[in-house]
Amino acid sequence: MAFFLTLLALVVSLGLTWRYLGSYMAAVFDGRVHFLGFVERPIYRLLGTSPEQEQTWKRYGAAVIVFSGVSLLFTYAILRLQGWLPLNPQHLGNVGSALSFNTAASFVTNTNWQNYGGETTMSYFSQIGALMVQQFVTPAVGIVVAVVLVRGFARRSSSTVGNFWVDLTRCLFYVLLPIAFAFGIVFVGEGAVMTLAGTATVHDVLNQVTQTIARGPIGFMESIKQLGTNGGGFLNANSATPFENPTGLTNFLSIYLLLSIPFALTYTFGKMVGSVRHGVALLSVMALLFGVWVGFTSFAEHQNNPAVAAAGVHSTVGNTEGKEVRFGDTSSALFAVSSTMTSTGSADAAYDSFTPIGGMGLMTGMMLGEVTPGGTGSGLYTLLIYALIAVFIGGLMIGRTPEYLGKKIQSREVKLAGLAALVMPVVVLIVTAIAVSVAAGRAGPLNAGPHGFSEILYGLTSQGNNNGSAFGGLTGNTPFYNIIGAVDMLLGRFAIMVPVLALGGALAAKNVVPESLGTFRTDNAMFVGLTIGVILIIGGLTFFPAVSLGPIVEQLSHGRFF
Amino acid sequence: MLLHLRRSFTMALICLVIFGFAYAVAGTGVAQVLFKFQANGSITAHGSTLIGQNWSSPRFFHGRPDDFGPYAANSATHTSGGDNPLVANGVNGGSGATNLGPRSKVLLANTRALVAYWHSMGVSPTPDLVTTSGSGYDPDISPQDALAQIPMVAKARGLSTTVLSKLITEQTHGAQFGFLGASFVNVLQLNEALAKLG
Known part of the structure; x- marks a missing residue:
C-alpha cells in the first residue's frame, strides 16, 4: 500500500514537473528567460560571443567536442595533482594515471562510473573542483545537444542550430543551478552532511566503539548528482549511505530529481516543435517501458534472497541483502530502476546482490539504450533516433517517403539514425567479448558462475550507456578495466552525439512538407507502439544472447550455488 | 579551432569557480x-x-551484521569495512x-553462520539480521528485527519482555509521512533509551 502511494506521489509530482519545467526549459532555450542577465552577459563577453551569433551544426559540434576535451584535461589534471592542492584534510595522495583517466572520462561523459572509493581516494578539492563541476557541466552538454536536434525539427531551411556557449550558459544558470541549490538545502535539512571540515572521531562509552567518520561537502552534491542524472556519489556506497541519502523523503526526492529533466524534456520538445501531442507520444514510450520495468523489478526484489531462503530464514520484507532498512525492498527497487533507466547510476542498495531477475531488470534497462526516459538530454535525443527508425519502418510499410513533424526522413537521416542507434550495442558487445577473452578481464569479478559474467557484462553495459551504476563486486581499478572502460564511455557518449548533431543540422536545413491524408501519423498510439517495438527489437536482438548467459541462467539454476 | 580552445578554457x-567552489562554499554556508x-x-553524545x-554485548540490541563483530564466517567481507566509516576500533574501512x-556460496555460508550465531544468542533471526546493508553501516533495524532480539536482551538485563517491547514501540519511527520508505528503529537511540532503563 505504502509503495502504491509512493508511486502515486511520484506520478503526480513528475506530471506537474513535466508540464511546468518542460515549458520553462522551452522558454530558456528560446531565449525568453532573462532574470540572470547580469550573470549571462559578462560570461558572453569573456567568451567573446553573444546570443545573436548562431553556429552551424559543425561549429556547434566542434565546440561540444573541444569543450569536452578541455573538461577532460581539467578533471584529469586536478586528480593527478590533488596531493599538492588545498582542501585535503585527510592528506590523500595524487590519484594514479589509469584511474585518473578512467574517472575523468567517466565524469566528462556524464557516466560517473567509479573505480575508486570516494572517501578513501578523493580530496574535497577533487570532489568539488573535478567531479561536482562535471556534474553540472555534462548534463547541460547533453541537454543542449538534444536541443539542437529539437531545433532541427522546429526550424525551417535554417543553416544554423543555435550557439553552444549561450545554450550551455543558459542551461547551467537557469535550469540546473537553482533547482540543485534548492534541493541541496532539503537534503541537508534531512541529515545529509555538508561541511568542509575533515573527519569526525567519536567514542561511544556504551559499547566502547571508537569511529572515525568520513564527512565532506555532500548534501549539495547530492542534488546535482541526481538532477543531472550523474550518479557519482561522494562516498563509496553512494546513496545507500545515510550521509548522502538519510531518509525516506530524500530517497523519494532522489528518484524524483533524477527522473524530472529526462521526462520534462519531452514537453520541451513538444513545445518547441509546436506539437505537444508529439511530446506526449514520446513521453508515453518512456513511461510505458519504465512502468513495466518498475513492475517486474520491484516484484523480483520483494522475493526472498535465494541464499537467505536456503539458510532457512523466511522473509516477508523481500531481498534484504545489500539494502538499507529505512528504504525497504520495493522503494530500493524503484530507485534502482529509475537510476539505471535514466543513465544516472546512483545506488541506494547493492545492485550486485539483487535477485537474478531484479538484477536483469537493471541491466536490461540500460541495454534499451537509455531512452526510458534516459539521461538529461541524451534520453531525448536517443529516443528521437529510435522514433526516426520507427518512422522509417512505418514509411516502408505504407510505401511513402517517411516524414516526422513535416521533415522528410531521407537516406542521409536514416543512415545517421542507424549509426547512432548501433554505436552502443556494437561497442558494448565488443568490449565485453574482449573482457571475457583475456585473463585481466576475467580477474575482475568477485562472484563465481553466471553472476561473475553478469558483473562484467553489467559493468561494460553501464559504461557504454554512460550510466555508471555497477555490480559492485567487479574490481574495476586495474589498468585493463580503467582503460577499456574509459574507451567504452567516451565512444558511448561522443560517437552518438556527433551523428545526432549532424542529424540536427541536416533536419534544420530542410523545409517542411505540408501534411496530407496519406501522411503516417507520428502522434498516436500506433506510433507509440511501433517505437516501443523498435526499442525492444533492437535491444532484444543485440543483447538477448548475452543476458541469457548471465541473469537468465542464474535464475534457472534452481537450488545451485556458485 | 583556436577560438574553440580559448572559449573552452575560459568556460x-x-x-x-562558480559550479565548483562558489556553489560548494555557498551551500556549506547555508x-x-x-x-x-x-x-x-x-x-x-554517543x-x-x-x-x-x-x-x-547481549545487553544491547544489535544493528545489522555489517561489522567485524562475532561473525566468524564474515571474514570474506572484511574489506567492505562493516560498521566502519573510515576507521572503527583501529581497523580501516569505508562504506560499501x-x-x-x-546465488553465491560465500553468501550462503555467511548467512548460515549468522543464523547459527543468532540461535546461540537465543534469537530467531529476521532477514535483516542475517544480511548486510548497502552502506555497510546501516544505523537502523526494523521494529521486527528489534522484537526478535528481546529474548537476548531480556535475559542479559533481567528485564521483562513487556518493558522491552514497549521501549521498541516508543522508539519506532514510522515511514515518513506515513508512506515514504519503511518504518525503522535507530539502534543507537534504542540502546541509549535501554541504558537509561538500567
Whole structure:
C-alpha cells in the first residue's frame, strides 16, 4: 500500500514537473528567460560571443567536442595533482594515471562510473573542483545537444542550430543551478552532511566503539548528482549511505530529481516543435517501458534472497541483502530502476546482490539504450533516433517517403539514425567479448558462475550507456578495466552525439512538407507502439544472447550455488 | 579551432569557480547556518545517529551484521569495512556492501553462520539480521528485527519482555509521512533509551 502511494506521489509530482519545467526549459532555450542577465552577459563577453551569433551544426559540434576535451584535461589534471592542492584534510595522495583517466572520462561523459572509493581516494578539492563541476557541466552538454536536434525539427531551411556557449550558459544558470541549490538545502535539512571540515572521531562509552567518520561537502552534491542524472556519489556506497541519502523523503526526492529533466524534456520538445501531442507520444514510450520495468523489478526484489531462503530464514520484507532498512525492498527497487533507466547510476542498495531477475531488470534497462526516459538530454535525443527508425519502418510499410513533424526522413537521416542507434550495442558487445577473452578481464569479478559474467557484462553495459551504476563486486581499478572502460564511455557518449548533431543540422536545413491524408501519423498510439517495438527489437536482438548467459541462467539454476 | 580552445578554457575556468567552489562554499554556508547539527554529521553524545556501530554485548540490541563483530564466517567481507566509516576500533574501512550475488556460496555460508550465531544468542533471526546493508553501516533495524532480539536482551538485563517491547514501540519511527520508505528503529537511540532503563 505504502509503495502504491509512493508511486502515486511520484506520478503526480513528475506530471506537474513535466508540464511546468518542460515549458520553462522551452522558454530558456528560446531565449525568453532573462532574470540572470547580469550573470549571462559578462560570461558572453569573456567568451567573446553573444546570443545573436548562431553556429552551424559543425561549429556547434566542434565546440561540444573541444569543450569536452578541455573538461577532460581539467578533471584529469586536478586528480593527478590533488596531493599538492588545498582542501585535503585527510592528506590523500595524487590519484594514479589509469584511474585518473578512467574517472575523468567517466565524469566528462556524464557516466560517473567509479573505480575508486570516494572517501578513501578523493580530496574535497577533487570532489568539488573535478567531479561536482562535471556534474553540472555534462548534463547541460547533453541537454543542449538534444536541443539542437529539437531545433532541427522546429526550424525551417535554417543553416544554423543555435550557439553552444549561450545554450550551455543558459542551461547551467537557469535550469540546473537553482533547482540543485534548492534541493541541496532539503537534503541537508534531512541529515545529509555538508561541511568542509575533515573527519569526525567519536567514542561511544556504551559499547566502547571508537569511529572515525568520513564527512565532506555532500548534501549539495547530492542534488546535482541526481538532477543531472550523474550518479557519482561522494562516498563509496553512494546513496545507500545515510550521509548522502538519510531518509525516506530524500530517497523519494532522489528518484524524483533524477527522473524530472529526462521526462520534462519531452514537453520541451513538444513545445518547441509546436506539437505537444508529439511530446506526449514520446513521453508515453518512456513511461510505458519504465512502468513495466518498475513492475517486474520491484516484484523480483520483494522475493526472498535465494541464499537467505536456503539458510532457512523466511522473509516477508523481500531481498534484504545489500539494502538499507529505512528504504525497504520495493522503494530500493524503484530507485534502482529509475537510476539505471535514466543513465544516472546512483545506488541506494547493492545492485550486485539483487535477485537474478531484479538484477536483469537493471541491466536490461540500460541495454534499451537509455531512452526510458534516459539521461538529461541524451534520453531525448536517443529516443528521437529510435522514433526516426520507427518512422522509417512505418514509411516502408505504407510505401511513402517517411516524414516526422513535416521533415522528410531521407537516406542521409536514416543512415545517421542507424549509426547512432548501433554505436552502443556494437561497442558494448565488443568490449565485453574482449573482457571475457583475456585473463585481466576475467580477474575482475568477485562472484563465481553466471553472476561473475553478469558483473562484467553489467559493468561494460553501464559504461557504454554512460550510466555508471555497477555490480559492485567487479574490481574495476586495474589498468585493463580503467582503460577499456574509459574507451567504452567516451565512444558511448561522443560517437552518438556527433551523428545526432549532424542529424540536427541536416533536419534544420530542410523545409517542411505540408501534411496530407496519406501522411503516417507520428502522434498516436500506433506510433507509440511501433517505437516501443523498435526499442525492444533492437535491444532484444543485440543483447538477448548475452543476458541469457548471465541473469537468465542464474535464475534457472534452481537450488545451485556458485 | 583556436577560438574553440580559448572559449573552452575560459568556460572551464568559469565553471570551476562558480559550479565548483562558489556553489560548494555557498551551500556549506547555508547548511551551517540553517542545519548545523545535520550538516556536521548528526553527532550526539554517543556517536552519529546516522552511522551504525558494532554492538556485540547481549545487553544491547544489535544493528545489522555489517561489522567485524562475532561473525566468524564474515571474514570474506572484511574489506567492505562493516560498521566502519573510515576507521572503527583501529581497523580501516569505508562504506560499501558485500556485493555477494544471490546465488553465491560465500553468501550462503555467511548467512548460515549468522543464523547459527543468532540461535546461540537465543534469537530467531529476521532477514535483516542475517544480511548486510548497502552502506555497510546501516544505523537502523526494523521494529521486527528489534522484537526478535528481546529474548537476548531480556535475559542479559533481567528485564521483562513487556518493558522491552514497549521501549521498541516508543522508539519506532514510522515511514515518513506515513508512506515514504519503511518504518525503522535507530539502534543507537534504542540502546541509549535501554541504558537509561538500567
